Amino acid sequence: MVPLEEIKEISIVSASKIVMLVIDGLGGLPDAKAGRTELETARTPNLNQLAKKSICGLIDPVSPGITPGSGPGHLALFGYDPLKYSIGRGVLEALGIGFELTKNDVAARGNFCIIDDNGLITDRRAGRITTEKCAELCKLLGNIKLEGVELFVWPVKEHRFMITLRGKDLAADISDTDPQRLGVAPNVAIAVEPQAKQTAHLVNIFINEASKILTGRHPANMILLRGFSKLPNIPTMAEIYKLTPAAIAVYPMYKGLAKLVGMKVFSVDGGIQEELRVLASCFDKHDFFYVHVKHADSAGEDGDFSKKVRIIEEVDSALPQLLNLKPDVIVVTGDHSTPAVLKGHSWHPVPVLLYSQYCRSDNAREFSESACATGGLGRLYSTDIMPLAMANALKLTKFGA
């Protein structure tokens, strides 16, 4: 890929508009009976019609064979090398619950766990306590006082929570206290770089205090922390592409990821139709639009093939709302594959369709994994999509003399 500094040199402002529709976990695998993937099973006349006028292909979010998390999957679509720009687990957890991180924050992912009388871990998930119980315990831990820093302890789900320390000169170079196995004691937090010494010290005080509060509160009588991280130092899409980007998403994590790269975030409470209504309402004010459809991924994670099919069909039905706005460039793709048969993210490359007046359309007659496999784009990296979208929007000038 071309380094972002080079893209910055050749990007220009223009009136043209790009819409990137991300159907989370779009790529799939054939079901045992019919031998067709979720996308191939779905009735998608509008997407197929668009595919005929588009250029299609398959994209690898990170690299062939690599199953991406949501962070790398999205960063790659926005044009950021996911091997270079990584988002820590703590930061992702914070983004996921809509916690507004600042540059002075160190965030970590927490687990409530069970330790025995000898202090050894017997259950890393405290028997998956309820989210309610988790919230109650987080409130208690949130009252702990740490000198010179603000402390936030927010529940996530079941035994999972997020902790954030906010203060001057905090650093995230701290080892996990979660040993990720049973029969051993939780680790002490250790500064792996000198500048994190004070932060590690505060973290250990917090853990000690938490331990005192939780003693006797079986099954959640201890905590484990991992993924200490700060907001990554990442150039914005405005800086690189000279875009005024907008994000339309329902779930906090995706809104958080969009905010990370400098998008203006429009919160939506509803399905794709509602999202596209918001798109229409802000269409004049921006030139790049990231629209996120979550439930295809959730259905895939649940192993619910037909629900994933239905979500894709809903997107297809709503597509004319998007087409009516006549964007200059339309990209439809996913951040990764989530085949229902695997019940989780997978390494399979993701179908992508790119429409513009100048796209040099191919022979793909439908939007599907198999049609995209022989499409004109071939097999690319997800990071290639933003430069292609920018080029098709005539927003990139010549590289080199």
Added chain:
Amino acid sequence: MVPLEEIKEISIVSASKIVMLVIDGLGGLPDAKAGRTELETARTPNLNQLAKKSICGLIDPVSPGITPGSGPGHLALFGYDPLKYSIGRGVLEALGIGFELTKNDVAARGNFCIIDDNGLITDRRAGRITTEKCAELCKLLGNIKLEGVELFVWPVKEHRFMITLRGKDLAADISDTDPQRLGVAPNVAIAVEPQAKQTAHLVNIFINEASKILTGRHPANMILLRGFSKLPNIPTMAEIYKLTPAAIAVYPMYKGLAKLVGMKVFSVDGGIQEELRVLASCFDKHDFFYVHVKHADSAGEDGDFSKKVRIIEEVDSALPQLLNLKPDVIVVTGDHSTPAVLKGHSWHPVPVLLYSQYCRSDNAREFSESACATGGLGRLYSTDIMPLAMANALKLTKFGA
């Protein structure tokens, strides 16, 4: 490609098994008459049947247009960037004759050559003396005494031999004494890094002594050395992939390459059927198997189109032996192309077939260069194959949060 350190972070141990069948020099070019490559000419019902259930593509061992040697071709298949991990010519020569290199060894490739009365080279290959003659001369040179080091001089073939110095603190940063042209004197060995000074000194003593011994023994009255090298510092497949890998091969060089990356090597004396019998016998004890078929390459090098066809047909006939073991992932490919019409290695990308339950099979109806060119894998690098095989064996967890 994803750095091996990252792969190491996400690889896990599981019971699934991967078989990588490498048909050396597999890729070809059409013959003038029928217009079909060796693979397309061969009758391969079993490979075609497997291709229907697999995902196919073409792979570049190093980069498009680059003709790889056996070292880079194989390293890439095992997932090692051949531009980063290079194997010196001396080391490759040692591997090729089954010489067991240690970390204390510096190896070089040698040529017997002819010099005239003025000491100028008139034939870099000493008129291609017989291998017998070469062995006789190597024995003489092997008697030379060098202070503080052990010396090994082994014949390779015709005028070619291998020299290895074994001792403490030896270094391989030494320039070639072979000027690779006629009418000039052999070069003196020069240390290009300070730590190689003593080794270069010993090499020059060896050359002087060798010269004395060979004087008057026309046509082999002098030697030329090149490719001074040590075993590369390369992480093992156990470290990176957490595999317990096994290699099944007939020829020393391939056994040596496998040993380099930490495979347990099973020597075989026989054809593909015998190799697959060995595979069956060790199938329980390992989870990754590299099976090497040499003679397709040899036939290609000899320009023997129909012999290469026959070798491929032999592999096809034996394939059911492999399929009966029911490996979770099967990869069939080559380390490079060796078209009979070119009588040598070539730059053409190599057909690859990857079978697993989760491979997302494509429309390839046969295993051939032309079918692979439109296969679902598209065109990848050889280094992508190991991550894909690992992913399909469900041995890679998610990258990034």
